Amino acid sequence: MSAAAPAAAPAAAPAQQQPAFRGVFGFIGGVVANAVSSIFIIMVVAAFVAQHVLDHKNTIAKTHSPEIVLARMLARFEAGSVIPPIEGYHVSRPDAVAMLQAVLRPNKVTRYPVVVGETGCGKTSAVLDAIRPNRTGIVYHIVGAELLVDVPKRLAGSLAFEFNQFTFTAGYFKDRGVEMEQVTSAAEPFKSWAILDLSLRDVAAQFKAKHGHVATLVIDAVDEIDKQGSELLHAIQKFAKSAADEQLLNVVLVTCDGSNLPALKESSAMTRARVVEVGDLTDQQAVTYLVRRDIHEDLAKRAVAEIAGGRLILLNNLADDLQFKTVEQISTQLSIQTADSLQDVIDYSEMHNATSAVHKSLCDLTHGALHINIVHRSLGKDLTKKLLATNINILAYHPNDTYTLHSRHVQRSVAALLNCTTP
Ligand SMILES: Nc1ncnc2c1ncn2[C@@H]1O[C@H](COP(=O)(O)OP(=O)(O)OP(=O)(O)O)[C@@H](O)[C@H]1O
Numbered sequence: 081m082s083a084a085a086p087a088a089a090p091a092a093a094p095a096q097q098q099p100a101f102r103g104v105f106g107f108i109g110g111v112v113a114n115a116v117s118s119i120f121i122i123m124v125v126a127a128f129v130a131q132h133v134l135d136h137k138n139t140i141a142k143t144h145s146p147e148i149v150l151a152r153m154l155a156r157f158e159a160g161s162v163i164p165p166i167e168g169y170h171v172s173r174p175d176a177v178a179m180l181q182a183v184l185r186p187n188k189v190t191r192y193p194v195v196v197g198e199t200g201c202g203k204t205s206a207v208l209d210a211i212r213p214n215r216t217g218i219v220y221h222i223v224g225a226e227l228l229v230d231v232p233k234r235l236a237g238s239l240a241f242e243f244n245q246f247t248f249t250a251g252y253f254k255d256r257g258v259e260m261e262q263v264t265s266a267a268e269p270f271k272s273w274a275i276l277d278l279s280l281r282d283v284a285a286q287f288k289a290k291h292g293h294v295a296t297l298v299i300d301a302v303d304e305i306d307k308q309g310s311e312l313l314h315a316i317q318k319f320a321k322s323a324a325d326e327q328l329l330n331v332v333l334v335t336c337d338g339s340n341l342p343a344l345k346e347s348s349a350m351t352r353a354r355v356v357e358v359g360d361l362t363d364q365q366a367v368t369y370l371v372r373r374d375i376h377e378d379l380a381k382r383a384v385a386e387i388a389g390g391r392l393i394l395l396n397n398l399a400d401d402l403q404f405k406t407v408e409q410i411s412t413q414l415s416i417q418t419a420d421s422l423q424d425v426i427d428y429s430e431m432h433n434a435t436s437a438v439h440k441s442l443c444d445l446t447h448g449a450l451h452i453n454i455v456h457r458s459l460g461k462d463l464t465k466k467l468l469a470t471n472i473n474i475l476a477y478h479p480n481d482t483y484t485l486h487s488r489h490v491q492r493s494v495a496a497l498l499n500c501t502t503p
């Protein structure tokens with residue numbers, strides 16, 4: 081007998097009847113659900129970001145409105161710039177400091193002060209000494225080695241002023257008689273300077289109205305601006321002049337005289353300048369300085385008499401050099417430099433011919449200051465200009481319209497090189 085045929089498999093349950101169909105629909109449903117939830121999440125995130133950006137914009141718009149920006153600058157003037165403490169071997173210079181304090185806080189602003197002095201004579205330190213006891217109402221800024229385009233931006237930093245797209249509107253400029261286009265179309269650094277110029281005027285007026293006297297803005301080392309072109313320097317001078325004319329702000333410019341005064345003088349705004357000079361230390365103060373820098377008093381006296389006089393930058397170098405060189409070695413080295421400088425600009429025979437006007441005039445200068453007219457006549461304007469240049473450093477200009485030789489060691493070297501007789 082044959083084996084019974086296997087029983088037919090039971091019919092598939094409805095749920096198992098169309099697996100492909102269910103799979104496809106399940107998959108599509110999943111994708112749709114995922115897409116919907118992703119879109120939802122994206123929309124929530126986008127709404128959150130948009131809200132945040134809007135809030136941020138509103139906050140910036142509020143904190144960078146002209147009123148807030150100017151209020152910060154006013155607060156900076158009221159508090160004054162923070163001045164670093166003095167160094168241990170600091171020599172006090174009461175005369176220079178008193179003179180500068182009068183410059184920083186004038187009874188009446190009629191002219192803007194230009195503080196001049198030879199490179200390294202202590203201008204910056206003396207100005208800081210003058211501000212330190214009472215800094216209120218004075219903002220101090222020193223120009224560094226930055227590019228010309230960055231000069232107004234750095235100055236703005238010292239003034240707690242922020243340039244920002246929300247800061248100034250067409251209305252702001254119109255109120256001040258300036259078309260916004262005029263400013264925005266200008267190239268840097270003049271664009272930034274124009275905005276700073278207007279804002280400074282506003283703040284200076286607010287300060288004066290509130291305190292009954294003008295604030296002071298010191299811009300030190302303006303010769304650094306001139307090195308890259310004098311147009312911005314002249315714009316700053318023009319501002320200083322009109323601030324003085326309107327008795328709005330006391331703008332004090334500090335510069336090296338020999339190198340920079342001619343550039344400053346090219347500006348017609350120089351007619352409103354009041355030039356004051358920071359000179360050297362007295363010989364006695366110079367000896368005190370070297371003794372404080374651990375140089376024996378006898379050596380200090382000789383080094384001052386023969387090399388540095390009261391020129392601080394030279395004293396500073398001497399304090400280091402005298403640790404491992406003698407006065408003679410240093411003098412010889414400096415004398416060679418002076419001889420090289422002279423040879424670069426003066427004809428040998430003219431320099432050594434005792435009857436030539438150049439020889440006579442240089443020898444006269446070894447005995448003291450000469451009026452600029454005398455020097456221009458005997459040396460000629462071209463040669464005078466060359467001898468004034470900072471890489472030559474033979475002559476020094478003084479605001480009382482005189483020239484002297486540049487420093488004590490130049491005086492001694494010229495006398496020796498030219499065989500000048502004692503007076
Ligand atoms: N009263 C002082 N006592 C001691 N050291 C000083 C004094 N004044 C200036 N110095 C030092 O002399 C050097 C030159 O000073 P300072 O930088 O003030 O001169 P400056 O005339 O501003 O120079 P520059 O022409 O380069 O701007 C600095 O090293 C400074 O620390």
Ligand SMILES: [Mg+2]
Binds near residue numbers: 203204205300301
């Ligand atoms: Mg300086």
